[in-house]
Structures are given as structure tokens and as C-alpha cells.
Amino acid sequence: MMGIFGIILTLMGMFVVESYQTEELVHNASYSVVFRLTQTGLTYAVNTILEKVKVQNISAYSFSCVNETTTSVNYYMESLQIIRYTNLNASASFEPDPSSRVNLTVHDLSVELQGKVRCTHRQRRVFTQNCTLKMEIRGSGYFLSHIGRNGGMFKLRMVKKDCHILPSNITINFTECDESVESESLCNNGSSDFIEQFRENRIGEAKLCLLLTFFINFKENKEMEDIDLLPAISKIPFGANLSMTKDPKYTNEYIETYHEGGIFWLSTGENYNVTPIDFTLHNDSSKMVYLWVSKSVTESFFEGIQIHGMLHYLITAQKVGSGLNTTCTKGVCVGRLVPELGKKFPKQYMDLEVYSIKNPTVKFQKNLAILGGKMVMFASIRDPISGVSFVIAKLTGEVQIQIKVNMRNLTLHGEVVSFEPSIEDITSPYVDFNSQTVNFILTGAVVVAIEPRLNDISALGSTGITLPVPKIELYNTTIDLIENAIVLGSDVEYIER
CATH class of the missing domain: 3.15.10.10 (Bactericidal permeability-increasing protein; domain 1)
Incomplete structure (x- = not known):
């Protein structure tokens, strides 16, 4: 049975923010995550939770x-x-x-x-x-x-x-x-x-x-x-290193604890670089718990995804509709925009296989997480009957994805609100298959279908990432993306299950 301070630390495993008052700039070289348990949260723990938790035997x-x-x-x-x-x-x-x-x-x-x-x-x-x-x-x-x-x-x-x-x-x-x-x-x-x-x-x-x-x-x-400070991240093969790197700070309104925030691959323990960035801690203590996560932690997370080849996506006609059909005469589609392909490969489909070739950059702006990356794309023609396919072009360029982040109870969700590819170079024997045409095809026919698909399959999408905190529900939760940090704040309720 969980004791009082075990419960308090369960609360401290929760997350952060809202209104900004007097601000204090935190300069750090050793931590990327800050937890804050306020007097309101601690009082709730000792006044309310222990009403429900009875210590027996x-x-x-x-x-x-x-x-x-x-x-x-x-x-x-x-x-x-x-x-x-x-x-x-x-x-x-x-x-x-x-x-x-x-x-x-x-x-x-x-x-x-x-x-x-x-x-x-x-x-x-x-x-x-x-x-x-x-x-x-x-x-x-x-x-x-x-x-x-x-x-x-x-x-x-x-x-x-x-x-x-x-x-x-x-x-x-x-x-x-x-x-x-x-x-x-x-x-x-x-x-x-x-x-x-x-x-x-x-x-x-x-x-x-x-x-x-x-x-x-x-x-x-x-x-x-016994509190696990190396927890696994829900539904993805990563863990987080939340080891404390300095002593807690006490004020007359809250306790703050400071944690490394490194990301590692669960099966091998392989660590990814975290470079702590200065971020602003407001002095608000109206919520029970707060959490600041440095932008560097998210960059470390995407570094691991990049290294392990998880930023790979296959775009097919079955996924995006008729836009990748070589025989079509209306709308934004390959057959109409690149007649040469339609004549040489009638009634066939184009597949686009996309790979990230560089660790994505992360930027927070107006409550959006903006991911930027370099990509290489291989375009193939596929016979729908035999399934035989062959590469007709190699494309390189950039992509920018804007994600709106929100919190529903204990689950962090991300909605892709913008997917913007930009092809810069194409190697292909087909003259009409150029950057302008391909960008038009991607933005006009592919993106409309890709954005909801990304929301379905991404780790932050419809399923989300659930925080590993038992017997706790969040309410009055707020989330802010400031320049160098994700900031969450919440009140909590203990639920005996």
C-alpha cells in the first residue's frame, strides 16, 4: 500500500503550466526537466489522499x-x-x-x-x-x-x-x-x-x-x-532518464526537483544527446503540479527515431486515392501532370517512399511544435496486377510538419495541422517529372490524405502517449509551448482502482 510520501512523489511525477507571473530564468548545464509540487498539491496529498488510503497490517x-x-x-x-x-x-x-x-x-x-x-x-x-x-x-x-x-x-x-x-x-x-x-x-x-x-x-x-x-x-x-526514474515511454521503444542532478529547491509555496531528461533506446540503453537549454520558470503555484521539459529532450527523442529508421513512410495510391494514377485526365494527378509517364506506363500507379536523412529540428511557436527535416524520396512505378515495381526518380528536399499538442487526462496527443514538403532536386530521365510538378502533386493530392493518416499512425496521434502514473487523473490541465520548453500544469485527483 502506498504511503504518504510515495503518493506525494506520485504527484511529483505529474506535469505543468499556465499563467505567467514573476519569471525566473533558469541557467542550467545538467538538467532538462523540472518538476514542481506546490503547497496546494502537497496539502491535497495529505488531506485528501490519505482519507482514501488506509494502511493495514x-x-x-x-x-x-x-x-x-x-x-x-x-x-x-x-x-x-x-x-x-x-x-x-x-x-x-x-x-x-x-x-x-x-x-x-x-x-x-x-x-x-x-x-x-x-x-x-x-x-x-x-x-x-x-x-x-x-x-x-x-x-x-x-x-x-x-x-x-x-x-x-x-x-x-x-x-x-x-x-x-x-x-x-x-x-x-x-x-x-x-x-x-x-x-x-x-x-x-x-x-x-x-x-x-x-x-x-x-x-x-x-x-x-x-x-x-x-x-x-x-x-x-x-x-x-524505489520510484522508477528510468521509466519506459508508453507505446514506443524509448525510456527517459529522470535521475536527479541537483538538490531540490524549497520556497514558501512549492518544492522543485531537477532531472537529467535524457532519452535512451530501451533494449540497448543507447543514449541520445541532450543539451539543456535555458528556459523560463514562472512563479505560479495555483495548480497542484507543474512540469517543464526542455526542447532539447524532444530533439533527443527525434534523434533516436531517426537513428533507428522510424522516420520512413510509404505513400501509395491506395492510401491517397487517384492522385498517383498514371492514367487520369482530371484533377491533380500524375497522369495529367506528367503525360510522358501516362503514355509509357498506362494504368499503373506511382509509389513514393520517403526517408528522413537528418535529425529533425524542433521549434516551438504559438503553441505549435514545428518539426523540420531533410528527406530523400524514391518514386516507383508499380503494376497493380503483377505487383512489379521499379524506381524512376530520386528526389531530395525538405519537409515541415506543424503539430498542435494537447493533453487529455494522462495522455499527450499531437494533431498534425500542416504537412509541407518541398522538393529541391530530382534525378530522373523523365523531363516532365520536375520539382515544380512534383511539389504540386504532393501539396495538391498527397498532403490532403497524408495529414489525417499521420494523426492515425504517429506516436502522438489518436492514441497518444500515456504517462505512466497509476491511480491519478488530471483536470484543469493546461499546456504551453514556450521558446525552449514544453510546459504543463494540472490539478490532480487520486482514484482508487
């Missing part, structure tokens, strides 16, 4: 060998185990000083414990009773913690000197007791004294803080260290 956190003696009864149990905590109301505040601390205040914390108890009369020791003891402890207070890093991983530590948790009320109930007449009320006889003994010897403030420190520094810190 925490066998590692128990009072072992409880042996307390009151005026008339000795209470002995091998262990008294925490079975759940509930009714947690909490608030959170950030410490703006360089000590980088998070102050968590808890109210009405209710902890339930259970154990098998043997009650023995102090004078008449033959009188014994075995029961199940259920105890509820209520308390409130505050403690301070620090979210930092251990190498590239998250690290969580309790600030021991700043822990104040005071038990305000203890109630006990004995159930499933032995029914012998002489001992039927034995456990209840000294229960009030037992509560005071237990309060004094077991749950003083120092001991509760020690228990809380153990819980945070071991269990919760283990969850932090």
Missing part, C-alpha cells in the same frame, strides 16, 4: 512484548500491532529557509492497535483471563521532514529535533475473552491504570517521534528510493 510497526502491571492486574502480550490509522486531517507548509524542510501538521490522527493479552491477578495468580485487546490512540502535533536526493534518486529524512506528536486520548476494548466466572471481568478491573501505564511507558512524545522517524526514514524512504 503494518507488521513491522508494533509494540513488542508489552508487560505492564497495575495495582491489581498484570497485562502481558507478545505484541501489540498497528492495524490501521484513520481520520487523518493534515495541513502542510513549506519552510522558506535554506534548511529545505516540509512542515506537516496533523490533527485527529487515530491509530488502531490490536493484540492478544493475558491478564493475571497480582495476588491470586490462578485467576487469569485471555482476551483480544483493541486500542485506539488519538493525537495531534507536527513534524518536519526533508525531501532530498541520494545520488540520482529521491531521499526522505525526518528532522528528528522538530517532531512533536502528543497522544490526547486512549481508549481500549477487550473482546473474545475467556468466560470463566472468577475471571470474567479481570482485564477490565485495571484498565484505567493500564492506559496510564501504557501512555507513560510506551507512547510518550519521544517514543512516538522515534516510531514516526523509523516509519519515514525506512519505509517511506524505501518507497522514495
Whole structure:
């Protein structure tokens, strides 16, 4: 079951932005991704999420060998185990000083414990009773913690000197007791004294803080260290390196963490260059979570796609319609615009096979991602009956693709709004098959069919890329493409599935 700081870090795995206020230019040489968890997000985590997440069977956190003696009864149990905590109301505040601390205040914390108890009369020791003891402890207070890093991983530590948790009320109930007449009320006889003994010897403030420190520094810190900072990117064979490259930053409104942002090929671990670029971090904290991703990360992503030959596309008449038919007399088509081909290869089709020959460039402008690239295209004539084809031309040129990016819940989508090829050079024995004619064919007959097709097959298209964050839904999500970064901001809701 996910603990409080595991949930908080799940939120920190979310994404970023909207309105711009006072801006701070970030100069960095080591990171390309910035996460921000605001006070609103942290407060939501401790106030709302823990209302839904109940910690049960925490066998590692128990009072072992409880042996307390009151005026008339000795209470002995091998262990008294925490079975759940509930009714947690909490608030959170950030410490703006360089000590980088998070102050968590808890109210009405209710902890339930259970154990098998043997009650023995102090004078008449033959009188014994075995029961199940259920105890509820209520308390409130505050403690301070620090979210930092251990190498590239998250690290969580309790600030021991700043822990104040005071038990305000203890109630006990004995159930499933032995029914012998002489001992039927034995456990209840000294229960009030037992509560005071237990309060004094077991749950003083120092001991509760020690228990809380153990819980945070071991269990919760283990969850932090287990957060996958090398996640696979959904539906494509890449992973992202989100290792922390510097210590988090604390302000009185948010925590920021800084991550490398490198892209790698999953099966081989092959890394692609990321050159962090300065980008602007606004000071808005109205959303729960924010994320900045440097433009360099997207360029690294496309470098990997280029290296592994994934920027390859076959355009056929079946995909774009009659425009690539060598025998046609109307509209924008090969047969009408290049009569020489129609006469020599009647009732056949032209196939265009396109390859990217250079890593695409990426530019963000007016909330559009603009990809620019160099391409080589081979034009072939294909007999639709025999399937035999042969190359008639080699074409080189450029292409520019404009993509509108949007976020729907946890899935990032990209809609191709413009596909603009530009042929610069053609090597072909057919004089009429020139740059002007081919560009006209591409823009007039092919592009109209290619753009929706790109939306269907592209990684960002109709299926999109889903963020690997479990049990979280986004709402009030915004996305901005500024000069050197993609910026997302969102509120989140925890969903127990």
C-alpha cells in the first residue's frame, strides 16, 4: 500500500503550466526537466489522499512484548500491532529557509492497535483471563521532514529535533475473552491504570517521534528510493532518464526537483544527446503540479527515431486515392501532370517512399511544435496486377510538419495541422517529372490524405502517449509551448482502482 510520501512523489511525477507571473530564468548545464509540487498539491496529498488510503497490517510497526502491571492486574502480550490509522486531517507548509524542510501538521490522527493479552491477578495468580485487546490512540502535533536526493534518486529524512506528536486520548476494548466466572471481568478491573501505564511507558512524545522517524526514514524512504526514474515511454521503444542532478529547491509555496531528461533506446540503453537549454520558470503555484521539459529532450527523442529508421513512410495510391494514377485526365494527378509517364506506363500507379536523412529540428511557436527535416524520396512505378515495381526518380528536399499538442487526462496527443514538403532536386530521365510538378502533386493530392493518416499512425496521434502514473487523473490541465520548453500544469485527483 502506498504511503504518504510515495503518493506525494506520485504527484511529483505529474506535469505543468499556465499563467505567467514573476519569471525566473533558469541557467542550467545538467538538467532538462523540472518538476514542481506546490503547497496546494502537497496539502491535497495529505488531506485528501490519505482519507482514501488506509494502511493495514503494518507488521513491522508494533509494540513488542508489552508487560505492564497495575495495582491489581498484570497485562502481558507478545505484541501489540498497528492495524490501521484513520481520520487523518493534515495541513502542510513549506519552510522558506535554506534548511529545505516540509512542515506537516496533523490533527485527529487515530491509530488502531490490536493484540492478544493475558491478564493475571497480582495476588491470586490462578485467576487469569485471555482476551483480544483493541486500542485506539488519538493525537495531534507536527513534524518536519526533508525531501532530498541520494545520488540520482529521491531521499526522505525526518528532522528528528522538530517532531512533536502528543497522544490526547486512549481508549481500549477487550473482546473474545475467556468466560470463566472468577475471571470474567479481570482485564477490565485495571484498565484505567493500564492506559496510564501504557501512555507513560510506551507512547510518550519521544517514543512516538522515534516510531514516526523509523516509519519515514525506512519505509517511506524505501518507497522514495524505489520510484522508477528510468521509466519506459508508453507505446514506443524509448525510456527517459529522470535521475536527479541537483538538490531540490524549497520556497514558501512549492518544492522543485531537477532531472537529467535524457532519452535512451530501451533494449540497448543507447543514449541520445541532450543539451539543456535555458528556459523560463514562472512563479505560479495555483495548480497542484507543474512540469517543464526542455526542447532539447524532444530533439533527443527525434534523434533516436531517426537513428533507428522510424522516420520512413510509404505513400501509395491506395492510401491517397487517384492522385498517383498514371492514367487520369482530371484533377491533380500524375497522369495529367506528367503525360510522358501516362503514355509509357498506362494504368499503373506511382509509389513514393520517403526517408528522413537528418535529425529533425524542433521549434516551438504559438503553441505549435514545428518539426523540420531533410528527406530523400524514391518514386516507383508499380503494376497493380503483377505487383512489379521499379524506381524512376530520386528526389531530395525538405519537409515541415506543424503539430498542435494537447493533453487529455494522462495522455499527450499531437494533431498534425500542416504537412509541407518541398522538393529541391530530382534525378530522373523523365523531363516532365520536375520539382515544380512534383511539389504540386504532393501539396495538391498527397498532403490532403497524408495529414489525417499521420494523426492515425504517429506516436502522438489518436492514441497518444500515456504517462505512466497509476491511480491519478488530471483536470484543469493546461499546456504551453514556450521558446525552449514544453510546459504543463494540472490539478490532480487520486482514484482508487
